[in-house]
Amino acid sequence: MASIKDVANLAGVAVGTVSRVINNAPAVKPTTRDKVMAAIKQLNYVPDEVARNFKMQKSKMVALMLPSIWNPFFSELAYYIEDELDRSGFKLMLCNSGGKPEKELYYFDMLKQNKVAGIVGITYNDIENIVSTDIPIISIDRHFNKQITCVTSDNFEGGRVALRELVKAGSKKPAFLGSVPLMYSETLRRKDGFVHEAQTLGIPCAVYEEPDSLKDEDQYYSNFLQRHPDIDGVFAITDMTAARYIEKAKEAGIRVPDDVKVIGYDGIQDHPYFHPLLSTIRQPVEEMARTAVRLLLKKVEGESLDREVFRIPVTYRAGETT
Amino acid sequence: MASIKDVANLAGVAVGTVSRVINNAPAVKPTTRDKVMAAIKQLNYVPDEVARNFKMQKSKMVALMLPSIWNPFFSELAYYIEDELDRSGFKLMLCNSGGKPEKELYYFDMLKQNKVAGIVGITYNDIENIVSTDIPIISIDRHFNKQITCVTSDNFEGGRVALRELVKAGSKKPAFLGSVPLMYSETLRRKDGFVHEAQTLGIPCAVYEEPDSLKDEDQYYSNFLQRHPDIDGVFAITDMTAARYIEKAKEAGIRVPDDVKVIGYDGIQDHPYFHPLLSTIRQPVEEMARTAVRLLLKKVEGESLDREVFRIPVTYRAGETT
């Protein structure tokens, strides 16, 4: 592999000059530039990025840390994040933490050792005191009131819209259905918005959160069905939850949407084999991804951000379940 | 950030000694090791991976190049690839090529500059003459009769099983449905196996491949429905294709599985909201992923592989469409 020295020799100039040419720094005479360019072409030289990163003490690598790329919401997110990074000449390193705090720590250490430029994280840990000062971080959907900037969808508003849409679809007794909340998670605000809107409109509204102790999924849903037999509208914290509920409800002889209207949250399914097509609050995945990257790169450049949380507007998408 | 020099100073030894300690090389006296360890702990020292990569002229980074991580099949694959890499201390860099040859080239260049240890690729290009000599590559589902080792599911056998299962389900006139084949793609063998088995059993068997010229998806399926009105069994090259077919068939008043049995290929859907549950040939995604990584790392170590193509067995999974 030809190095910058070889180029310098062939072109009859100093390595510093070659360096200036390839970084098109000013103050290099056109004729020298041409000589150098010729040598570069002749030797088929390409700069060694690793050496560069080393010398510069920083790289153009950004890590995406999430529980599992297998999850379709995350994989869509990852798609846009990679795309946006690539546009700025950055690369993406993928870290599946499995949602395990110890693995998250392990990865953070590794990333620090590897001097990544920044991290986009969807984490289960209280990462507040871990890397914040060293490496710029953007967190998705988790808000750790610190310098870790958070990008999320407008969960509160999404909850409000869900309530209104359920009512509009004819529901008299809507309920919120969601599993145990994560600490720091912004997604809990979906419930808050939902409940708030119900109060505003003076509508009775039930809330069913999964108890910590309950690990059996079947039991979770049947508990809900038993405990709230008169519910005629369900806002599930996730499309996944909504789908599972519909499944169980069907088994219990409840018809959707005739007996119960259902609205989910996410809207990631765009495949023909999703049936029934879920009514849902669609997350602006692409915009969240691009925003996260842009903010992160600003931080990488040393800029400071004016806000702690960036909430992107959501939209309601009618399906076959309302 | 403390460097190896700081550690050496504090411990009162030479940097070379510290280096041997952290790489636990032999020939270092226990007492010195302890001194060094103490200094490391005190300074909170961690070796700089970038500097290491630079010095060693190689990194522990493997690239995964695929059309789009958004595709659920690829995202499952990526999940296991990352997991397997991590177990060997390697990192994953994600490259979405969009299936565009020029973007693939661009990424290959970038990867070469970044001295990645190896590449797992699902590419649309004839990458045969591009990087093969420089960087170890494993290709998934594409077989370029060269030193680019290929890992794939047993597509031929999958096709045979599909035919048999359709017949078993009562189909008299089965057909293959698949879009235009990719060059070098091993997936075409699904058709070969299907047709071969039909011939063996003496059963008539139609084949409908998407013509190059035809880009309109709706037209594609309605063409098929028109042209083969008496078909009572469909083997689709992909679950995706199967799902789309079912959709269109339903619109045309054809009932699945009453009028037509359908079998897909992939079996990636494991979500409750996939309906109807597709009968399918399940790809051994996890094993493919882990095999690909293990083979790649062997190549990275300099071993040569004894085969050009590794075919992993598939299984049939009955759903609601047969």
Next chain:
DNA sequence: CACTAAATTGGAAACGTTTCAATATCGAAT
């Protein structure tokens, strides 16, 4: 033509490691 300022280029240090030849230390055998 001499002089000055500006433009261009050369050369070397530095980034944090690994590695290798050279040197030092230690125990045991003489």
Next chain:
DNA sequence: ATTCGATATTGAAACGTTTCCAATTTAGTG
């Protein structure tokens, strides 16, 4: 005590860049 081999340790070079200062060239001016 002295020598020998084995075991430990040192110190410096090298990896491929960038960057800074000094040196040199060039162009412009009187």
